[in-house]
Amino acid sequence: MDLMEAIRGRRSIRKYRSDPIPEEALQKVIEAVRWSPSWANTQCWEMVIVKDPDKKSALANTLPSTNPARMAMIEAPVVIVLCGKKGVSGFKKGEAMTIKGDWLMFDTGIAMQNLCLMAYSLGLGTVIIGLFDHKKAEEILGVPGDREVVAMTPLGYPAVSGTAPKRKEVSEFVFYETYPSK
Numbered sequence: 344m345d346l347m348e349a350i351r352g353r354r355s356i357r358k359y360r361s362d363p364i365p366e367e368a369l370q371k372v373i374e375a376v377r378w379s380p381s382w383a384n385t386q387c388w389e390m391v392i393v394k395d396p397d398k399k400s401a402l403a404n405t406l407p408s409t410n411p412a413r414m415a416m417i418e419a420p421v422v423i424v425l426c427g428k429k430g431v432s433g434f435k436k437g438e439a440m441t442i443k444g445d446w447l448m449f450d451t452g453i454a455m456q457n458l459c460l461m462a463y464s465l466g467l468g469t470v471i472i473g474l475f476d477h478k479k480a481e482e483i484l485g486v487p488g489d490r491e492v493v494a495m496t497p498l499g500y501p502a503v504s505g506t507a508p509k510r511k512e513v514s515e516f517v518f519y520e521t522y523p524s525k
């Protein structure tokens with residue numbers, strides 16, 4: 344699949360078929376995360392693959408009822424919970440290298456995009472979920488204190504094809520040489 348086609352065609356999928364996905368596809372998605380770039384190749388990401396229906400339900404319950412991705416967590420055969428090891432990305436000998444502190448959110452964000460694009464290229468759906476009770480999810484999964492849950496996504500065959508929300512025009516976010524003066 345052409346890269347631009349994957350970037351433009353990938354949609355957040357919030358309705359899934361319950362059919363299992365091939366193990367080979369899951370491994371390809373994991374491999375796409377493995378090859379993500381990261382701060383000084385620190386690779387702070389870790390992931391928990393959840394297939395157990397009770398555990399998926401418990402994780403779904405960490406989402407507020409207003410979150411439109413809630414049912415997708417139950418419908419899809421797999422949920423991937425993306426975690427990060429704290430104090431690694433953006434750090435050297437325990438010292439933060441920039442005013443940004445921990446670059447964990449950045450590196451796991453890239454990893455999640457690789458995951459979603461690979462899934463899409465294999466005909467699988469994803470939806471990045473950030474709005475949930477992270478502490479509760481960490482308890483459910485037994486995440487150690489030096490790690491944190493960042494985001495999760497269902498993974499499965501889409502039951503619907505999503506429509507693309509409108510994007511900003513290029514002129515609204517690209518500036519040349521300097522920011523325009525107000």
Ligand SMILES: Cc1cc2nc3c(=O)[nH]c(=O)nc-3n(C[C@H](O)[C@H](O)[C@H](O)COP(=O)(O)O)c2cc1C
Pocket residue numbers: 353354355356357410411412470471472473474475505506507508
């Ligand atoms: C960091 C992040 C957090 C998100 N959290 C949620 C969420 O909690 N629930 C949800 O339904 N969608 C969530 N989304 C999906 C966005 O709503 C979606 O990517 C955006 O509307 C663009 O649609 P598209 O992915 O189909 O292009 C999240 C996306 C990102 C990048």
